[in-house]
Amino acid sequence: xxxxxxxxxxxxRMKPGxxxxxxxxxxxxxxxxxxxxxxxxxxxxxxxxxxYAADFLEFLKASGQAGLxxxxxxxxxxxxxxxxxxxxxxxxxxxxxxxxxxITVSDTKSRVILIYSDLSIHMLKAHHFCQGKGLAFRLDPQxxxxxxxxxxxxxxx
Amino acid sequence: MSAFLVGxxxxxxxxxxxxxxxxxxxxxxxxxGDVSIDINSGKKKLPVKGGAPLLLTLAGQGIFVPSxxxxxxxxxxxxxKVLSDxxxxxxxxxxxxxxxxxxxxxxxxxxxKVKKNLEIELPESLFNVKKYKARVASIKKLTYDIKEVLxxxxxxxxxxxxxxxxVQLVVPPYDKIKDSVQRAYSMSSVPGDHRHIELLIRLxxxxxxxxxxxxxxxxxxxxxxxxxxxxxxxxxxxxxxxCVAGGSGMAPFKSMLYDIAxxxxxxxxxxWYFFGARSKKxxxxxxxxxxxxxxxxxxxxxxxxxxxxxDDEWQGETxxxxxxxxxxxxTTISNAKGFEGYLCGSPGMINACIKVMTANGIxxxxxxxxxxx
Numbered sequence: 001x002x003x004x005x006x007x008x009x010x011x012x013r014m015k016p017g018x019x020x021x022x023x024x025x026x027x028x029x030x031x032x033x034x035x036x037x038x039x040x041x042x043x044x045x046x047x048x049x050x051x052y053a054a055d056f057l058e059f060l061k062a063s064g065q066a067g068l069x070x071x072x073x074x075x076x077x078x079x080x081x082x083x084x085x086x087x088x089x090x091x092x093x094x095x096x097x098x099x100x101x102x103i104t105v106s107d108t109k110s111r112v113i114l115i116y117s118d119l120s121i122h123m124l125k126a127h128h129f130c131q132g133k134g135l136a137f138r139l140d141p142q143x144x145x146x147x148x149x150x151x152x153x154x155x156x157x
Numbered sequence: 158m159s160a161f162l163v164g165x166x167x168x169x170x171x172x173x174x175x176x177x178x179x180x181x182x183x184x185x186x187x188x189x190g191d192v193s194i195d196i197n198s199g200k201k202k203l204p205v206k207g208g209a210p211l212l213l214t215l216a217g218q219g220i221f222v223p224s225x226x227x228x229x230x231x232x233x234x235x236x237x238k239v240l241s242d243x244x245x246x247x248x249x250x251x252x253x254x255x256x257x258x259x260x261x262x263x264x265x266x267x268x269x270k271v272k273k274n275l276e277i278e279l280p281e282s283l284f285n286v287k288k289y290k291a292r293v294a295s296i297k298k299l300t301y302d303i304k305e306v307l308x309x310x311x312x313x314x315x316x317x318x319x320x321x322x323x324v325q326l327v328v329p330p331y332d333k334i335k336d337s338v339q340r341a342y343s344m345s346s347v348p349g350d351h352r353h354i355e356l357l358i359r360l361x362x363x364x365x366x367x368x369x370x371x372x373x374x375x376x377x378x379x380x381x382x383x384x385x386x387x388x389x390x391x392x393x394x395x396x397x398x399x400c401v402a403g404g405s406g407m408a409p410f411k412s413m414l415y416d417i418a419x420x421x422x423x424x425x426x427x428x429w430y431f432f433g434a435r436s437k438k439x440x441x442x443x444x445x446x447x448x449x450x451x452x453x454x455x456x457x458x459x460x461x462x463x464x465x466x467x468d469d470e471w472q473g474e475t476x477x478x479x480x481x482x483x484x485x486x487x488t489t490i491s492n493a494k495g496f497e498g499y500l501c502g503s504p505g506m507i508n509a510c511i512k513v514m515t516a517n518g519i520x521x522x523x524x525x526x527x528x529x530x
Contacts, residue, residue, distance in 0.1 A: 021335075065505045070404060
């Protein structure tokens with residue numbers, strides 16, 4: 001599948017040293033379109049929408065903020081730490097600026113650990129971009145499925 | 158020569174020629190020659206080569222404007238008031254500037270290119286900021302994710318700072334990280350020790366600087382530190398200090414407390430220090446703080462766990478640190494001399510503490526903080 005010019009521009013901004021030192025692509029050698037399509041297929045297989053996953057990560061972040069920077073247990077299952085850094089990061093698609101932060105969720109049930117930021121939530125929701133393989137901030141669909149499903153109460157988020 | 162080589166050779170030759178034209182054009186078009194930067198109406202006048210961003214140009218002259226992102230335009234820290242006309246604000250600057258700052262022509266120095274003579278205004282405290290090449294003297298593991306790193310300055314160097322200030326640690330390129338980055342950390346060392354700088358660094362998963370400190374940095378390594386920066390300090394009043402922190406937010410308070418104890422500063426001040434952690438494995442310096450309480454009877458350390466684990470056998474306070482603070486203000490601490498707040502932590506923690514303190518009658522103007530963000 002051919003990348004659009006917008007995707008090519010976003011892809012170039014995702015390289016290390018442009019927006020963040022590590023970039024958004026990790027070890028992934030695939031094109032942006034290929035990364036997104038593969039993750040869209042995987043998310044469909046796990047029967048999770050990007051919007052639902054993003055809302056759930058937002059819910060964990062909001063709940064984790066009660067820890068005031070220290071780890072806190074959410075829903076008797078997720079240990080969430082919300083850390084903040086100075087400044088803002090622009091989305092590689094240039095459709096917004098997001099507070100620089102780092103949310104760590106450790107799921108005591110599935111043993112999945114995910115690290116994400118406000119920008120990660122936005123890219124997941126708006127662009128279906130889970131970030132490249134080999135990156136600490138990648139939101140792998142399989143991990144998202146384990147984190148979200150696995151007998152989680154239906155009432156949240 | 159085989160005919161099939163002619164095409165690629167001609168193509169390579171044309172590419173090389175084009176590259177040469179670009180390099181020559183760049184040298185001509187982007188050569189701004191020698192220019193000068195006038196700081197604070199003639200207090201300093203720097204002859205410099207034009208063409209580079211103001212942040213880097215100043216750093217090249219030994220004037221270090223704080224920057225947390227190393228000039229990527231993503232932290233908004235490197236603000237400088239520019240008195241000369243350097244064109245309109247760039248879209249990359251606007252999100253970090255208030256309407257008042259825009260009106261006053263405050264600029265992000267990493268985004269402004271030095272193309273002609275410039276007049277700028279800088280806080281004079283930045284003239285004392287230096288770059289140090291320090292040797293890692295020791296690394297102690299305080300918890301599973303916090304390390305205490307002690308740096309020793311070269312024999313001919315000293316640092317003068319106020320307890321509460323911070324330095325920028327320069328992290329060199331490593332593994333897949335191709336560019337050097339800088340991060341700010343409060344100093345936990347005592348200002349009276351001019352030969353050492355101590356930092357408490359918490360591992361942020363996925364964080365470039367903290368991962369480097371926790372996985373690469375070794376005793377004996379030489380690193381660059383830039384500082385001191387920051388306005389966070391103890392105010393000289395008789396008011397009771399209410400200090401609140403968690404995790405590596407301990408750093409400025411350790412520096413302040415040992416400074417107060419060593420020099421018997423502010424003898425009228427009572428000091429209450431609330432330190433929050435989730436469980437005992439996140440708690441540290443309990444012995445040091447207990448020892449400090451013995452040396453300084455007007456100092457009271459209140460550690461609290463929000464989620465003590467069964468095997469912690471925790472006898473101390475429990476609950477979120479803001480709830481503990483609220484309880485103590487209402488029931489335990491005398492307000493005879495008035496209160497002032499000192500906070501170090503994430504914006505969420507700072508905001509929650511400000512809410513509790515103002516609800517208990519402490520004016521917001523007397524709540525001082527070192528926000529991580």
